[in-house]
Amino acid sequence: MLVDIGLVHYLLLGAALFAIGVAVIIVRRNGVAVLMGLEVILAAASVNFIAFSRFSTGNVKGQVVTIFIIMLAAAEAAVALAIVLNIYQHFRGIDVDEVSTLKE
Template sequence: MITLTHFLVVSACIFAAGMYAVLARRNAIMVLVGIELIINAAILNLVAFGRYDSTHYGGQVFAVFAIVLAAAGVAVALAIILNVYQHYKTINPEDIRDLKEK
């Protein structure tokens, strides 16, 4: 029997994995993947909780919106990363630091 707790534990694990990918900052694409993981953890939560909200289906609706918005955000971020690559020939955030505290 799979309960709500199982869903929450899985989503917390995905969230932690996504957070790690974001904080490790090896590569801008990996950061985007990490962001995607965090969003998916949230979507899993929303759908799991949405089961108990049978009058408004708020969770499910929210999940659909979140998927679309995540796709839009990633599309823009990829275009920007492409521009960065044209100027710097690298997409490692650690190497791109013209703008910083003097």
Template structure:
């Protein structure tokens, strides 16, 4: 029997994996992947909780919007990273440090 707790544990694990991918920051694309994992963890939570909200379906609706917004943000992010690659010939954030105090 799969209960709500199982979903929450899985989503917490996915969130942490995403966070690790971001904090390790070897590559801008990997950071985007990490962001996507974090968003998907949240979406999983929303759908799992949405089971108990039969009247408004708030969780399901939120999940749908979150998927669309994540896709839009990632599309913009990839375009910007492509631009950075054209200028720097690298996408390792540690090597892109022209702007600093």
């Protein structure tokens, strides 16, 4: 039995990815894990934009927005990893609860 995959399925996937990303950000205190959770949230937004683009007639705006989200995620990852590296060099750890300020 073959099931057609519709818009609702993609939206549920996007919601699940968003919930996983938020859960990772809340539960994990590691700086890299928080960044990974943020990337998962951006992936959820991309899935939703692509789904809406796919199921609307002749609309490529969702695909264009997804390309911008991917570029934003790449730039965010580069800057955030540089900040995490700076935190690690200064505090000898990347636990976000232990880092109160970078200026000391």
